[in-house]
Amino acid sequence: MEKYVLITGSSSGLGKATAQKLAREGFKVFAGVRKQQDKETLEQLHENIIPVFIDVTNDESVNCAFEKIKETTPELFAIVNNAGVALAGPVEYIPAEILKKQFDINVFGAIRTAQKALPMMSMSKDCRIVNISSMSSYGIFPFLSPYCVSKRALDMFFNSLILECKMPNLKVISIKPGVVSTPIWNKSVDESMRNLELLCEEGKQKYAKEFDFLLKNAAKNTDKGLKPEDIAGLVYKVLTLKNPKLSYNIGMDSFFARFMSYLPQGMCNFIVKTGLEKRVFSHNQQNTTK
Numbered sequence: 001m002e003k004y005v006l007i008t009g010s011s012s013g014l015g016k017a018t019a020q021k022l023a024r025e026g027f028k029v030f031a032g033v034r035k036q037q038d039k040e041t042l043e044q045l046h047e048n049i050i051p052v053f054i055d056v057t058n059d060e061s062v063n064c065a066f067e068k069i070k071e072t073t074p075e076l077f078a079i080v081n082n083a084g085v086a087l088a089g090p091v092e093y094i095p096a097e098i099l100k101k102q103f104d105i106n107v108f109g110a111i112r113t114a115q116k117a118l119p120m121m122s123m124s125k126d127c128r129i130v131n132i133s134s135m136s137s138y139g140i141f142p143f144l145s146p147y148c149v150s151k152r153a154l155d156m157f158f159n160s161l162i163l164e165c166k167m168p169n170l171k172v173i174s175i176k177p178g179v180v181s182t183p184i185w186n187k188s189v190d191e192s193m194r195n196l197e198l199l200c201e202e203g204k205q206k207y208a209k210e211f212d213f214l215l216k217n218a219a220k221n222t223d224k225g226l227k228p229e230d231i232a233g234l235v236y237k238v239l240t241l242k243n244p245k246l247s248y249n250i251g252m253d254s255f256f257a258r259f260m261s262y263l264p265q266g267m268c269n270f271i272v273k274t275g276l277e278k279r280v281f282s283h284n285q286q287n288t289t290k
């Protein structure tokens with residue numbers, strides 16, 4: 001019997017790689033996109049990929065996407081809440097607009113999608129929600145707090161769903177990757193540069209050194225870390241295992257972040273703060289000697 005999966009944010013990175021992997025393995029994949037060009041590209045990738053327009057921040061768009069899906073099938077086996085952005089800024093000055101945007105996509109978008117999907121999933125004997133969370137859910141990345149708290153909130157909301165939901169056929173799985181080489185990092189740098197302009201002069205000056213270091217560091221992430229295919233393989237695994245775990249780490253940095261979260265908060269903060277100070281200092285030294 002055919003199994004249908006919806007993946008949000010399939011235009012690039014993890015979502016695209018996961019759509020390809022699942023399609024090759026025989027799943028029918030509704031691949032969420034926002035642009036016509038991405039729809040056309042995905043259509044060419046595999047006959048099992050059915051692109052659907054879905055902007056997870058928009059009720060009407062999500063409703064339309066589910067109407068489209070229902071034209072093909074009454075039943076969904078799984079959704080992969082993958083659509084996401086990474087926004088940054090110092091807590092002391094970050095405008096509320098940025099926090100709202102971060103939550104709108106990474107948290108409310110996933111909940112909005114799940115709420116529409118659950119009735120279609122309740123018909124299935126076995127159904128799954130896979131959330132692409134992040135090692136940032138452990139909250140140890142200064143200046144990336146909007147992203148960190150969005151991923152923590154995503155994990156918390158869906159853990160509440162597990163506790164509350166009267167669907168014994170439902171499994172909810174959180175995947176927490178470390179750094180993966182995808183466009184998210186360059187997009188994040190571009191958006192953070194624009195957001196930096198929204199900060200007051202005092203804020204810009206106070207955190208200029210830290211931001212310079214962090215943005216250059218983030219740009220490097222585009223070419224390092226895991227491959228999107230590694231995460232796609234793990235999504236396939238959790239969709240096919242009889243009894244998947246609730247949470248998976250992938251990447252050494254993700255295991256390290258989890259380890260740090262076991263430490264007493266004071267000790268964890270000391271390690272993170274002194275580590276950042278040293279790295280910002282040596283980054284600035286290198287810049288001044290150039």
Ligand SMILES: NC(=O)c1ccc[n+]([C@@H]2O[C@H](COP(=O)([O-])OP(=O)(O)OC[C@H]3O[C@@H](n4cnc5c(N)ncnc54)[C@H](OP(=O)(O)O)[C@@H]3O)[C@@H](O)[C@H]2O)c1
Nearest residue numbers: 009010011012013014034055056083084134179180182184
């Ligand atoms: N890369 C990493 O190091 C890493 C690590 C841990 C977790 N993750 C998570 O993995 C997920 C995928 O990220 P990625 O690294 O693959 O980055 P990516 O290539 O930038 O993919 C992000 C996807 O989300 C989509 N998206 C953004 N806003 C949306 C909205 N309002 N509605 C629907 N879709 C939207 C984008 O679509 P458009 O192209 O239309 O903008 C794109 O398809 C994210 O949740 C991210 O937090 C990434």
